[in-house]
Amino acid sequence: MSTIVAGHFQLQDEIDHARRELVRAGFSEDRISAFFLNQPGQHDQTPIGGDNMQSPGAKETPEGVLQGAATGGALGVAVGAATAFVTGPAGPIVGGLVGAHVGSLFSLSKMKDAGEKEEGSNANRYEPRQSGMLIAVAADQPDQEARAIDVLRGLGSHHIERAKGTIEGGDWTDFDPLSLPVLVQ
Structure with missing residues (x-):
């Protein structure tokens, strides 16, 4: 060498x-x-092309979406249960589904912007x-x-x-x- x-x-x-x-x-x-x-990003290092199997900025996406969906779903069920006398027995179910959807969308809005640095990543220490x-x-x-x-x-x-x-x-x-x-x- x-x-x-x-x-x-x-x-x-x-x-x-x-x-x-x-x-x-x-x-x-x-x-x-x-x-x-x-x-x-275009060095064809993986079987599907590119340099990485997953985008470096997207590694926390699944956990974030699940957290948002769980939080939103819990709030939706609570609101649906509180309004069950008006909406009937479907209120908590519909509230949970709508809340989970809104929560998952909200978690996507919290994702990193393009080019934003990740903590602890070597990719950000050198060009x-x-x-x-x-x-x-x-x-x-x-x-x-x-x-x-x-x-x-x-x-x-x-x-x-x-x-x-x-x-x-x-x-x-x-x-x-x-x-x-x-x-x-």
Whole structure:
């Protein structure tokens, strides 16, 4: 496993130029990998597509809906029972059903807005990788790492990150698009 230094660019021409400059700086062509990185959420990591089986912001939805329905149902039954002399024996039943429905809808209104942070989530501590072209080079020695960073920085890379991994035959074999990037300062 090597230290991988990766730089983000927007255009294929920039990647081609970066590859030539890395080779000129002494890196072997088969230790350089370049590819397009999809947008967050579109990495096809699950059998149904996407990155997660469940939306990270929706993990508390079933419990919230049940709590809202139970609370609303209990209040509806109480109101229906209190008005049973007017509504008859169906009052508590109808009140419970209506209350459960309204309660479940109210709980949906309490859900997080898009982009709102979740407490305790690693996804909120770091920015995910943005889509675009990525070029990565394996650096086995500390001087190679510094040289790769200098080349990518000099070419105007948008973000430069450091990772551990394996590049063989021009392919970053163990790249994980969902891993948290460690940006180089």
